[in-house]
Amino acid sequence: MDKAELSRAARLAHLRGEGLAKGDPVPLPLTMASIYHLPGDPAGFRQYGRTDNPTIETLEGALGFLEDAEAIAFPSGMGAISAAFFGLLKAGDRLLLPSDGYYTTRLVADRFLKVFGIVIDTRPTASFSDGGFAGYRMIYVETPSNPMLDVCDLAAIARDAHAAGALVVADNTTMTPFGQRPLDLGADIVVAADTKAPNGHSDVLFGHVATRDAEAAAAIRAWRKLAGGIPGPFEAWLVHRGLETMEVRFDRMCGTAEILASRIAAHPAVASVRYPGLPGDSSHSLARTQMSRFGFLIGLTLESEGAAERFIAGCPLIQPATSFGGVHTSAERRARWGDAVAPGFVRLSVGCEPADDLWRAIEASLDALVR
Ligand SMILES: Cc1ncc(COP(=O)(O)O)c(C=O)c1O
16 A cells, blocks of 8 residues: 555654664654764764664654654754744844733744844734735734634735745644644744643653754754754653644544533523634634634633633543643633733633533532522
C-alpha cells in the first residue's frame, strides 16, 4: 500500500518505527545528555546539549510530520512565540497583534519588543483585516482567539499580508494541526503551545514553531541556540508520548464539546455561549471553511462572578485551573486575569471524560444556580 494514502494520524503512530534497526526499542528512548563523545573535528556530529539532542530531534520530526514543515521545539508556548518575534523582527519593523488573543503575547511585545524600536498595533480578531496590512513586517493572528473564540480568515489575511510584504504568524494553540492547518492556508509560520492538547496531560510546558520558510527556520533555530531557549529532553519525551494519543484525545474532546455546547446554551442559567460549532455563533461560517473541527473550548457567560465561581466549584468533573487542552475537563473565569470579558465569563476546556457523565455533572451544577 502507498503510505501517502494513509492519514497523518495513522502514519504518525509508525513514524519512529520506519527508521528502526533490528533490536532497537520501539518506544522513543530518553537521552539525557548535555555533552557528547566528540574527539577531533566536531563538524557533522552532535556537539552540545544546547543545540543537539536525539530525543528532541525525534519529537521535532514528529511535530514536523504533523505540520508538514520544519518544526523547532521550545520549553513553552511563550518560548516559541518569543523566538518568532526575536528571531525575525528588527528595529523599525511594525507588528500587528490581536487585541483579544492570549494576553501574554501582547505583554511580551509591549514590554520587550517596543524598547527595541518595534512598533506594535493591535486589532480585534473578528475584524482583523479592517485597515489592511500596508507597512507591516509581521502579521500575527490567533484563531480561534483565546478566550473569546473569535476567528479570522487565515487565507485572506495571508494573501493580503503577502501582497503588502509581511510575514504571517499564526498561533494555532487552540486548534492543533488536527483541527486547523494555517500553513496550508498560506501562513508562513505556526507557533503553538504544546503545553495544551498536544502533550495533553497537564504535566509539561512546551511549544514549537513550524515553518516551510527555510530562512525563517534558520533564524529561529539560531535564536534558540544563541539565546539558550532549548527544552529539556524529558519534557520532549513526554510531549512525544502525548502526540501518540493526540488524535484520539482531540477527536473525543471536540466531539464532546460539540454535544455540550448546544445543551449549555439552552440552559436557563446561561446568558450566552461562544462556540464556533454552534450555527448561530458569529465564528461559525468562517470556522466551517478553515477548521476541520470546532475545537474543545467553550465560552459561557453566567450571570455574575459569583455564579461563575459557584458553577465551577459545584461541578465534580471540572478542575478549577488555568490552561486548557488536558484530559481533565477544566474551567476558569477569565476576568480574573484581566481579559476583557464579562465577570461571569467562563472558559471551559472539555476533556476526555465520557460525554454523558460530563453533561450530567455540568447540568447539575448549572441547575443549582437557578434553584
Ligand atoms: C493561545 C495561547 N498561545 C500561547 C500560550 C502560551 O503557552 P505556554 O503557557 O506554554 O507558554 C497560551 C497559554 O495559555 C495560549 O493560550
